[in-house]
Amino acid sequence: MPLPMGHTAIGLATYELSTNNNSKRNSLKLIIFLTILANMPDFDVIIGLLIKWNGNAFHRGPTHSLLFALIMGFLASRAWKFSSQIPRVKFGVCFLIILSHVLGDFFFTSSPVSFFWPLEVSWSAGHSGWSDVLNTVFFQGFQDAGIIIGCSISIILIRLIKAHRQTLFDFKIRQKPLNK
Ligand SMILES: [Zn+2]
Structure with a gap:
């Protein structure tokens, strides 16, 4: 299952595919921003843990939908207006990165x-407490190795193709x- 590292890798590959703006692609602020977008749907796990002590309580509900990606993608694309620390990323790109999470899970x-x-609506079944969630996030990330390697290779290939085109x-x- 894609965990934060896996979703981040898928999100970064999606960014590479969906934009031609290469000037800021290695900036730390942009990478942090894209990481938050790529993992945004799983914030429902934190809400479940805080309210019901169960990370699965609200998992894979509204946050894992097309509508959520549209609304949050729109808000994320406007977030730069509130702080100069937030990078300016187009709506379509923000939308695709959040959507990449939902498709990755699917x-x-x-x-x-x-x-x-x-x-x-398809709520996640079962129960997962704080220790289960933390254990999964920090110690089972190796399960995403295949996804991370695949996305890294894709990013390198896309960058090579872009450089060749340029x-x-x-x-x-x-x-x-x-010729004139
Ligand atoms: Zn998810």
Whole structure:
């Protein structure tokens, strides 16, 4: 199952695919911002732990839906207006990164998500207390090794393709005056 590291890797690969803005892609602020977006749907685990002492109580409900990705993607794309510390990322990109979490859960786990909430809702079953959640997050991250390696390779390949395209573009621009 994708855990925070796995979701972060999927989110960073999604960012790489969905934007051509390469100037700030290695900035720490941007990486932190993207990490929060990629893991945002799982904040329902913290709410469940705080209210019911059960991380599964509200898990995979409304936060794992298309509507949540749309609303939170919109708000995240406007967040820079409130603090200069928050990077400016387009709505479509914020939306896709939050959506990548829901799709990651859908494709890499057997439990359902609530994609079309409020038309459907699929709460997570079972009970997981603080120690279960912390243990899973900190000690079972190795389960995501395949996802992290796959996403890292994808990011490298996408960057190589972009760099190649840029070189071709620069070459054509330089050639143009000569053809006249
Ligand atoms: Zn999730």
